[in-house]
Amino acid sequence: MTAIPGRKPAMGAHVSIAGGVATAPERGVRIGADVVQIFSKHGQRWEGKPIEPDDVHGFRAETERTGVRTVAVHCAYLINLASAKEDVRTRSLYALEDEASRAALLGIPHLVMHPGSPGDDPEEEGIARIVSALKAFGKFPAGVSLLLENTAGQGASLGKTMEQLRRMLDGAGNPPDVAVCLDSAHLFEAGHDLSNADHWAEFKDNLDRTGILPLVRMWHINDSKTGFASRVDRHEHIGRGQVGIEAFRRIVNDPVFRELPLILETPKDGADEYEMDLVNLASLRALVGTSPD
């Protein structure tokens, strides 16, 4: 069950850090993961306990012992760089800075963030605010890059199309330390049927045309409880939702994505926190090397 170095594609899940960040790699071992993602603090709070030198040592030692790489920190959901409220934008910028320095301390390469929502304000204004926040932020700490995640487009949330992500990146001057994380549930909920061969080809063209393809650094690999183009974000276990197993078969087998880590963010509703991650990873691994319909 220990991580197999070099296995492609590398797969794993978002895991808890209850008991400290140093517990994350062992949680990865328990689910047979190659890679994991964590929150470095509570996902729904602005403040987090500082990361102490002991946490850093413990985390690095456990990473070494288990071979499970923590490839990403998911930012707290409160961060909203597109908010209509200036105080929220300011807090968000400080929070992003904090997240980035925590990731740097732990040696975690990616910081995943939802671009944000302008509420009732026009999309353009939201994008302009994200752009100015990214410009104000400047450079990320060495070894850390920000990944803008595509969204389901729930409410006014930005990032539901590749074109929107492109506009944010262009506006910010295409910083070398800002890239993209794709979420399979969000894509489906935003109107991409990746289980269909034609739509898959169309989606890849879209990634190519917008120049997003070379910026994709990881996948959140989730099924969706809600329907096609529902714009409602509800994750489901692999193969039990509406995305369609062929979509997952394409993602795990496409040579273009082979080097990218795949992270589950599916419910932990089994007998314990590990059960369903084990089931979902087994479902995904069973697809590797098989050919689409």
Ligand SMILES: [Zn+2]
């Ligand atoms: Zn996600």
Ligand SMILES: [Zn+2]
């Ligand atoms: Zn989601």
